[in-house]
Amino acid sequence: MSTTPEVAGVLRRFNRTYTQRIGALDESFLGLGLPLSSARLVFEIGVDGAGVGDLRSRLGLDSGYLSRLLRTLESRGLVTVGPDPADGRRRTASLTPSGGRLLERLEQRSDDLAHRLVAPLTERQRARLAEALGTADLLVRAATVSLDAVDPAGRRAAAAMEHYFAELDRRFPGGFDPGEPTPPDSFTVATSDGRPVACGGVQQIGAGVAEVKRMWVDPEWRGAGLGSRLLRHLEGVAADAGHLVVRLDTNGTLSEAIAMYERAGYTAIERYNDNPYAELFFEKALD
Structure with missing residues (x-):
């Protein structure tokens, strides 16, 4: 895009300005005797706690x-690392x-x-x-x-779908019961800072026809284009599997999802499944 060099220049200038002013270049971050990388690790361990793999x-x-x-x-007596009591194969870090x-x-x-600073x-x-930095x-x-x-049947997929099911249960007037969901053919998780967002x-539902299922975006991430990016990615997954058409269903309460599907070129069709929570049905031909 023509604006990319300009955006990159602004971002680089901000990085130079900010890292200097917060002391990120100092050997002793905030005068604590640790570089920024070590101080950040202390923060992550103390605030959220984690296994070493999660960190x-x-x-x-x-x-x-x-x-x-x-x-x-x-060695400085600030952290201990040892086996996870719940799973001896994992190591956990905790603050002394x-x-x-x-x-x-x-x-x-x-x-x-x-x-x-302010x-x-x-x-x-x-x-x-505050508004500009929040957006950035x-x-x-x-x-x-x-x-x-x-x-699709693994731990990471299950963890992400827990968020999806919980949101549907909050938003649907009568709640939501996932029952015993069958894993789709393929599943994608978007991860930021080690967390599903x-x-x-x-899922194939017919010859050359795929369905997008269980699509969810964390409410805090809406408005950043992640939903559209994920939808394009899932369409690519369907196309790579040889499908020519992709379908999806949704509930009328999910207005932001409906608007996104319409912007992405999906058109309304008749009901094609027996999902009791689905009220609207869409289809799109893949290039």
Whole structure:
């Protein structure tokens, strides 16, 4: 796109400005005696807790580099790493009492720095900054989200579908009972910072005809284009499997999903299944 160089330039300039002003280039981040990478790891362990594998996925770190960071934190008495009591094959990291005190100082100094950065601004400027940074954060995360093919009957698919089923249960007037769902032929999970933020499956329902099933986008991610990106991806999965047409159904309460399908070129058709929760049915020919 013609705007790409301009957008890239703005993003690079912001990165240079921000990393300098928050002290990301300092050997001792916020004067805590740790570089930013180690301080961030302390934060992730203390705030969310995690298995070592989850930390690697959440932070996008190479396993060797993560191991070195953890060993350094262990040697300083800030972190302990050991077997997961629930699964001896996994390792978990937790903060020691010293690590907990360090996290408290990290939180306090981070807050203090943020307040100092915005102190010269007016209330209106602070509101503009908060809105702009919130939008930038969402769009950058949406641009870097990972769309992964997973085992339709596996743990990652089940974890994502739990969110999907829970939202339907909240939004449908009479609730939602998933029963015992049959896994689709293929399933995709969109992951950001190690967490599922969207998902969807593809199932053959006839000769050359596929159905998009269980498509869900985290409400906090709506408006960032992730749903449209996921839908295009699932259409590609269907096309790669040799299908010529893709269909889907939805409930009338899911107005944002309906609008997205219509923007994507889907047209309304007659009912094609016995899904008791479905009220609208759509179809699209694949290129």
